[in-house]
Amino acid sequence: MSCDYDLAIIGTGVAASTVATKVRAAGQSVVAIDSRPFGGTCALRGCDPKKLLLAGADAVDHAQRATAKGVRAEPVLDWPTLQSARRRFTNEMQESMEELYESHGIKGFHGRARFTGTNSLAIGDTKISAEHILIAAGAEPVSLDMPGAEHLTTSDEFLELDRLPQRIVLVGGGYVAAEFSHIAACGGAEVTILQRGERLLKNFDPDLVGWLAGKFERLGIEVETGTEVRSIETNDNELVVTARRGDRTIRRAADLVVHAAGRVPALEDLNLAAGGVDVRGGRLVLNEFLQSASNPSVYAAGDAAQMGPPLTPVSSQDGHVVAANLLEGNHRSPDYRGTPSVAFTLPPIAAVGFSEAEARNLDLAFTVNSDLASDWFTARQADEPVYGYKVLVEDETRRILGAHLVGPRVDEVINLFALAIRAQMTADQLKQMPFAYPTTASDIPSMLS
Incomplete structure (x- = not known):
């Protein structure tokens, strides 16, 4: 069958841009589709903007530690100014990513893609077909089934805050909870972490996490582990979080409650059944070449594939693997050995x-x-x-x-x-x-x- 494009890509993050530019450089026609600004999570809603906010928090933390070195001024984090710097970066990144795709001759669509067949997609009223389709749609917050879940603020929204609220509760205990709690505490907020597991940062060595716990205490961050959040309610102009730890009920009043309880591949809106793409346990069923086990026209990479840890270097490697397999036939599998992981706490x-x-x-x-x-x-x-x-x-x-x-x-x-x-x-x-x-x-x- 004759297709409109050689390759259609759902997503424009690290994995997607790697595949798009390599396949286009080989002379094939490529279309990229994203329901959000081009650039993906890491550049626009994750790693990079987070590190920009962290730079301000780190400067405050360092100055507070350096009194023995003669530093006397009381450091203050000016949140609106810090956010202006973050916004300039993300705005410029969006523009540069749009220019990148355009300069390579890659067609771009802004809209939500969904499968209509094994080799076809719809973006709104527009229908396209492609010889191959890459799912690189990233990840999204896991759905939390509890009363008041609609009051949760996502990590994306936290990074966009114009004003830092005074009282913040983070639900979860992984990277997002640990990093955002340090940023917020250095900004002067009262921070509480409510984590269902028995410790924070379960992907890191428990002894080292124990040593790091001392820093949470010095920053004034309250950490409640083994604690399950049961509900979030509104009370006048505040939110009230109710949680349970053993036989003890915990209630915390907050101005902001942040979802930090994990992310899952963003697959729900893709209508994968129409594309003949199998999913098991919320994950794509892929072979060692990052190819769909049920539809050989479809590949996946990055957080959407979830074959490796949810890290930017993994997305980049996945992109190189998929590009090689598309251009030269299936011969390459990802090798995640020696991939470092970092939680950017202080x-x-x-x-x-x-x-x-x-x-x-x-x-x-x-x-x-x-x-x-x-x-x-x-x-x-x-x-x-x-x-x-x-x-x-x-x-x-x-x-x-x-x-x-x-x-x-x-x-x-x-x-x-x-x-x-x-x-x-x-x-x-x-x-x-x-x-x-x-x-x-x-x-x-x-x-x-």
Whole structure:
């Protein structure tokens, strides 16, 4: 059958733009469809705008810690000015992404796409067909089934706030809750986290999360774990959150309640059944080539595929894999080994490779090097007592199996451990590296002793 396009892409984020530009550069016709401004979650509603807000919070936090270094002015976070800087960035990013697609000769549609057949889509009243279709629609907040759920503010909306409310409750305990709580607390808000699980940041080492808990306390953030939110009600000009922890009922009054309880692939509105695209447990059924197991014309990448962790580097790799398979036939599968993960708290916490629990479950023989290193120069120079590490080294090969860090600038240092894991470097080889001193990276040999 003759199709309108060689490739139709649902979404315009990191994975989508990678595939679009590569396939178009190979001479194929490409159309990109997005119901929101072009650019995707990371650039417009996630990583980048969050880091811009975090920069202001980090400056306030650092100044408050630096009184022993002679800093005397009381730092204040001017939220409207900070938001103006964030808005300038996202507006410019939207424009540049539109220009990127246009400059490559990629047709763009603004609207919500839905399948009408195995090789066809509808965007409003417009119908198109394509030889291949890529689902790269990202993720959306998981639906919370409780009274008053409509009063929840999404992470997207939090990043757009013109004014920072005085009292904020975050429902959930992952990346969003941890990062946003630190931003809000440094902005002067009273912050409470209500987490159903028994600890925050379950994707990170529990010992390091325990060390980081001290920073939540110093920022004045109230953390209630093992707590299930039951309802959100309005009371005059405030919201009242009711939660349950064991036999205890917890009620918190708030000006804002933020949904931080996780995200799922944004598949609900795509009418996948009409496209013959199988879904199981809310996830696309894909083969090792990121291709639909039921419709070979369809591929997926990034958060919509959910084959790897929900991280930007994973979306980028997925994009390269799909582009290669589209252009050269199925031959490439994603390799997520050594993909680092960071929660940009103050200070950040980072991980790469196996956790200690995963390594033990695999019956690997390894040595754990771990310490809360508050007395090391890195911690003292930054006036930040939360600084520690846990590094797993395989006994027989001396290869690094996993690295877990918390403290100043570990969001950069974790990349060196990621490189070592992907390159299968040994701990002894990494210890021989002549790192610039004094830097956080120069602590790596001591972490391997």
